[in-house]
Amino acid sequence: MDSNPFTSDTFETVWKKHFVADQPVFQCPYLHNLKFYKHRWLPLYFNLGGTHTKGISYTPVPGAMAEPGNKVYLIYDVPTYFTEGPGPSGFPFKLEKVRQYPGYLINLEGYHDIDDYLSRNFSKSSRYKLNKYKKRLEQSFDIRYAMYYGEIERTLYESLFQAFRELLEKRFDDKGISNNNLRDSEWNFYKEVAYPMIQEKKAALFVVYHEDTPISVTLNFLAGDILFDAITVFDIDYYKFHLGSVNVRKLIEWCLENKIKTLDFSKGHFDYKLRWANKTYHFDYHLIYNPRSVPARLLALLFKWYFQTKNYLREKKINETYHRLTYSLARKSTQPSSPRSYEFRNLEGPFKNEDWKEIDPATLAEKQLNSIIFDFLYLHEGTFRETRVYSSREDNSLFLIETPGEKKIAKITGNHSPVTDL
Numbered sequence: 407m408d409s410n411p412f413t414s415d416t417f418e419t420v421w422k423k424h425f426v427a428d429q430p431v432f433q434c435p436y437l438h439n440l441k442f443y444k445h446r447w448l449p450l451y452f453n454l455g456g457t458h459t460k461g462i463s464y465t466p467v468p469g470a471m472a473e474p475g476n477k478v479y480l481i482y483d484v485p486t487y488f489t490e491g492p493g494p495s496g497f498p499f500k501l502e503k504v505r506q507y508p509g510y511l512i513n514l515e516g517y518h519d520i521d522d523y524l525s526r527n528f529s530k531s532s533r534y535k536l537n538k539y540k541k542r543l544e545q546s547f548d549i550r551y552a553m554y555y556g557e558i559e560r561t562l563y564e565s566l567f568q569a570f571r572e573l574l575e576k577r578f579d580d581k582g583i584s585n586n587n588l589r590d591s592e593w594n595f596y597k598e599v600a601y602p603m604i605q606e607k608k609a610a611l612f613v614v615y616h617e618d619t620p621i622s623v624t625l626n627f628l629a630g631d632i633l634f635d636a637i638t639v640f641d642i643d644y645y646k647f648h649l650g651s652v653n654v655r656k657l658i659e660w661c662l663e664n665k666i667k668t669l670d671f672s673k674g675h676f677d678y679k680l681r682w683a684n685k686t687y688h689f690d691y692h693l694i695y696n697p698r699s700v701p702a703r704l705l706a707l708l709f710k711w712y713f714q715t716k717n718y719l720r721e722k723k724i725n726e727t728y729h730r731l732t733y734s735l736a737r738k739s740t741q742p743s744s745p746r747s748y749e750f751r752n753l754e755g756p757f758k759n760e761d762w763k764e765i766d767p768a769t770l771a772e773k774q775l776n777s778i779i780f781d782f783l784y785l786h787e788g789t790f791r792e793t794r795v796y797s798s799r800e801d802n803s804l805f806l807i808e809t810p811g812e813k814k815i816a817k818i819t820g821n822h823s824p825v826t827d828l
Contacts, residue, residue, distance in 0.1 A: 411608040411627040411634075412459035413439050417599055421455050424595040434479055436499065437694070438465040442479060450705060451479045458595065460627060460634040460672040461485045461689075466499075476701035480709065481692040483673065485509055487685070500697040502706055503690040504713040507673035507720075510683035512658065515667050520659040527684060536655060539648035546647070546783045547616045547790050551656050555610035555628075560601070566611060567597050569620040573639045580642050587637055596637070600625055612660070614640070614653055616790075622653045631667040633657075643776040646784040654682050748778050750785070750814045753806065757813070762796035762806055778816050779807055786812045 411417055418441060422431065429443040432451060440462070442451035453462060462484050483506075517523045524533050543549055554563075571593060578585045586592055603609035607628065614622035622640035626633050635657070640649040661669050671679040673689045691713050695702040765775075779793060788809030798804035803818040 409608075409629050410439070410461075410463050411603060411629050412455050412462060413441075413464075414603070414606075414608060416602050416606060416608070417459075418454045420599040420602075421458060421595060424591060424598070425456065425458075426454075436467045437479065438467060440464045440481065448705065449476050449478060449702070450709070451477060453479075453481045455482070457482050458592070459483055460636055460670065461488060463488045475696070476699045476705070478693060478695040478702050478705045478709070481694070483507075483689045484692050485670075485689055486687045487511070499694050500703070500706070502693040502695075502710050504693065504710050504717070505688050505690055506713065506717050507689040508675050509673050509687045509689055510671040510675075510679035511685050511687065512669040512671075512683055513667070513685050514658070514661055514669060517662060519662055520655065523658060523662070536651060540652050540655060542784065542787070543644070543647040543649065543652055546780075546788060550615045552613045552615065553610055553660055554604060554613070556604065556607045558601070558604055558611070563601055563604075563611075566613060566620060566623065567600075570623040570625070570637075570639065573620070573623060573641055574637075577639050577642055596625065603627070612653075612657060614649065614656070616644075622649055624653065624657065626657075628666075631665060632670055633661055633666045633668070634670045634672055636672065643780055645777075646781050650678055654678065658682075748816050748818050750782065750816055753813055753815055757806075761799060763799055764794060764796050766795075775805065778805070782807045782812075782814060782816070783809070786814075788812060 422429070422443075426443045431454065432442045432444065434440060434442060434451070441454045443454060444451050455462065459482065462481055464481065464484075484503075486509075512523075514523065517526070524536060528536065554566075571588070574585060574588055578588065587596070600609050600611070604611065610626045610628060610633075612624040612626060613620050621644055622638075624638040625636045627636055628634070638650075638653065640653060658669060660666075671683060693706040693710060695706045697703060775795065779790075779795060782788065783790060783793065786809060792809050794808045796806040796808070798806070805816040805818075807814055807816055
């Protein structure tokens with residue numbers, strides 16, 4: 407693949423700084439456009455970028471001679487739809503491919519616009535729902551969309567990344583599992599690498615705003631006519647409005663308008679990827695070695711077995727149990743906020759000002775009410791700007807929500823179920 411952002415100087419330099427700063431870098435004499443660092447004890451060489459890329463491509467050097475010794479080169483995350491190597495006739499090295507993650511993408515070739523794509527890939531009832539989600543979101547809130555690509559002010563970038571992290575923390579706190587991207591080492595890497603790559607047009611931030619507040623953020627990388635969706639998150643308070651579906655729809659629209667032929671959702675299975683993708687593939691790990699070296703052959707087969715075992719455990723969802731456990735351990739000294747559920751009921755009798763105190767749902771202290779207010783707006787097709795909220799002076803579990811033509815009591819009753827929509 408031409409112009410792979412994950413083998414660019416910027417990506418590799420920043421990645422090395424954050425993960426293997428003290429390691430020397432090696433070029434493989436028979437593989438183009440890849441750099442490696444060595445395992446501390448074993449003759450095993452890993453490609454720069456490790457598991458933090460969204461797809462590695464490489465080209466074997468024609469006519470390469472077998473390298474003496476027992477070296478093994480490990481290349482992470484090679485998508486099966488990329489041009490794979492080694493392939494030339496007579497290439498003197500052995501390749502072991504180890505299947506790891508499923509991948510999903512949208513092939514956009516031949517589509518004129520978003521309506522053309524939807525009409526050829528979704529049923530009439532599904533198109534109706536997707537159009538309704540967008541209409542209802544934009545009807546209830548002041549929504550705008552922005553793709554930061556090629557240029558972004560540093561102060562804006564910093565504020566967006568802060569909002570990005572807060573949305574991810576909120577999302578995974580709700581799910582009760584840990585997320586690798588939120589580890590300081592990974593988050594600091596993505597934050598540092600994305601800014602210069604946006605300037606280079608090798609990365610982009612897609613943001614959905616409610617007024618001036620980011621409610622969905624997607625970090626993308628670009629390679630020619632391919633856009634990689636690297637990390638995406640939406641504010642779970644808006645889940646009734648299917649904000650995740652609206653986000654994907656607008657990404658497709660941007661891709662079509664900018665002649666992007668492939669929107670790659672990258673590795674890992676999520677239901678939303680399956681719903682939107684029109685092509686599936688896999689990520690493989692590649693182990694390349696000299697088959698005439700017995701130590702190299704044994705080392706390669708050992709790591710092949712290791713990765714096969716990891717994939718087996720992943721397919722059995724052992725990794726989900728692990729992420730829930732690590733989340734619990736990380737949060738053991740913190741007092742989690744109590745999740746809320748609620749029911750709506752009619753106001754009995756006339757509204758009396760002395761019984762209620764008006765509150766501002768936009769204030770930090772009342773942010774926990776957003777999901778309740780937004781559910782009310784979805785049910786009654788109200789608008790956020792016209793909504794007024796009151797708290798009971800006698801019962802702190804009662805709130806009155808009012809839009810023109812509708813007035814309901816929200817009664818807080820207990821725990822709510824985790825959000826599952828993207």
